[in-house]
Amino acid sequence: MMNTWLTDIIRTTNEALFNEADLTRIMTYYASMPARLKLSEELERLEPTLVKSLQTELSKRYPDRSLYSRRFIQDIVESLRCVNRAVLADDLRLLRYRWIDHVLDVATAANIDLQEIRDAYLSLREILQSSLPRSAWETLEPAYEELLDALTRSPKTLTV
Amino acid sequence: MICKIILQSKAPYLTPQERAEIESYLSTVKARRAALEEVRRNVGKIVERTVARIRTMYPQMARFHQNGYEKTQRDLGMITNLTANAMFLGEHETLDEMFTEWFRTIMKAVHLTPQLLKDSYGFWLDEMKAALSEESFALMRPHAEHVADYLTRIPVPARDEVGERVPVSSSHGAESWKF
Numbered sequence: 001m002m003n004t005w006l007t008d009i010i011r012t013t014n015e016a017l018f019n020e021a022d023l024t025r026i027m028t029y030y031a032s033m034p035a036r037l038k039l040s041e042e043l044e045r046l047e048p049t050l051v052k053s054l055q056t057e058l059s060k061r062y063p064d065r066s067l068y069s070r071r072f073i074q075d076i077v078e079s080l081r082c083v084n085r086a087v088l089a090d091d092l093r094l095l096r097y098r099w100i101d102h103v104l105d106v107a108t109a110a111n112i113d114l115q116e117i118r119d120a121y122l123s124l125r126e127i128l129q130s131s132l133p134r135s136a137w138e139t140l141e142p143a144y145e146e147l148l149d150a151l152t153r154s155p156k157t158l159t160v
Numbered sequence: 161m162i163c164k165i166i167l168q169s170k171a172p173y174l175t176p177q178e179r180a181e182i183e184s185y186l187s188t189v190k191a192r193r194a195a196l197e198e199v200r201r202n203v204g205k206i207v208e209r210t211v212a213r214i215r216t217m218y219p220q221m222a223r224f225h226q227n228g229y230e231k232t233q234r235d236l237g238m239i240t241n242l243t244a245n246a247m248f249l250g251e252h253e254t255l256d257e258m259f260t261e262w263f264r265t266i267m268k269a270v271h272l273t274p275q276l277l278k279d280s281y282g283f284w285l286d287e288m289k290a291a292l293s294e295e296s297f298a299l300m301r302p303h304a305e306h307v308a309d310y311l312t313r314i315p316v317p318a319r320d321e322v323g324e325r326v327p328v329s330s331s332h333g334a335e336s337w338k339f
Contacts, residue, residue, distance in 0.1 A: 004163060004166075004167070006162070006163045007163055007167075007254070010163075010245070010249070010254055010258075011258065013245065014258070015238040015241055015242055015259070016241055017196065017199070017200050017203075017241045017244055017245060018196065018245055018248065023193065023196075027189070027193065030162075030186055030189050033162070033182065033186055034186075037174075037179060037182065037183070040173055040174060040179075041173075041179075043173065044172075044173040078172070081172045081173065084173065085166060088166045088174070089163070089166045089167070
């Protein structure tokens, strides 16, 4: 099983009782869980409509790009599940391990321009910003920006 | 609890049941935090009183194990802490992965008897119940009973190294605990 900051604390604490600093961090995380769960609900609710919305948007903006097949768009939308899981765990390492590393490997192997993938995520960001309640978007935003940021860097830089 | 569900869930998004489990746990975290602090204040007392009762019932143990009572005191303190952390987290799978199975192997290796362990953890639960508030003990109890049950399930050694067992009038209520 993959570790998060919380499992790291549990293993580091070992046979001692949790200390005050760790308990404060854990309690702060717990206090943010209702917002994270709400975001998760919203993303699940939106997912069926996002593929169609994104397909419409991409074909309007980039009519000549062959990369934007229905399957590709489906993968982009479904990658929100990995983003959601990282937000729920409050650990962006999950996003890195479960999606970012994978998408960078695939892009390198298939010689896909990362900017085209990033453009799809930028379009999806606009759709999400207009579809999600503001508080849900604010909960999602740091992880989403991490994803966009990773797509501006070269795979070699990221795997060092 | 939360970690386990988020990392182990196979569904694309959390299922209603997983979400309900998280929400149910979150509704108890303030009480769990308070119980953890109560254990922190009382762990020394719980362990000392438990070891005193073990010493009375098994007066010869030190003949077989150098510093046996002191090591028992150290181990029970560690087990109390780990159990309190498991209570705070609302799950003991992580505790078992990290500690319980490994520790049971040690108990077998030093030729302790299941009876000694049942007596010891019975005393431990008695003293924990006596030292903690009703609410805190109710939160600790399922995890403490789990640990006790796990650690007492060892075979009878071919030759035990615990010495005489002296029944005492203020005997524990091990029979009333679920292990």
